[in-house]
Amino acid sequence: MTIVDKMLTCRDCGNQFVFTAGEQEFYAQKGFTNEPARCPACRQARKAASNSRAYGERANNYGGQSSGYGRRDSRGSGDRPRFPAVCAECGRQTTVPFQPTQGRPVYCSDCFQSTRRSSYR
Ligand SMILES: [Zn+2]
Ligand SMILES: [Zn+2]
Numbered sequence: 689m690t691i692v693d694k695m696l697t698c699r700d701c702g703n704q705f706v707f708t709a710g711e712q713e714f715y716a717q718k719g720f721t722n723e724p725a726r727c728p729a730c731r732q733a734r735k736a737a738s739n740s741r742a743y744g745e746r747a748n749n750y751g752g753q754s755s756g757y758g759r760r761d762s763r764g765s766g767d768r769p770r771f772p773a774v775c776a777e778c779g780r781q782t783t784v785p786f787q788p789t790q791g792r793p794v795y796c797s798d799c800f801q802s803t804r805r806s807s808y809r
Pocket of ligand 2 (some may be wrong): 774776777778779780795796797798799800
């Protein structure tokens, strides 16, 4: 089968442009069954437009990936780290908003409440 250059009419600007044999081959390799509907200039313009959109998405993805790294500065905005601890009273696994100190009892919120209440008595 011989491939020859084709003249096509751009859908956007109406100009005639050449769909070269090389491009046709490229399209065939890519599995594209449609002929290009637009001239190279219009294709470039559309590509640039969609690229800027894709770039935005990529930038967002990039930000998402690096967020675990760069979000350190948001510390103190209510998302404090919590440390796993075992309650000295009931033995339940709990988390505390501070680094548990060796030798000092850590209470879960329930027992903390009740120890406070009992100390008031
Ligand atoms: Zn065009
Ligand atoms: Zn407890």
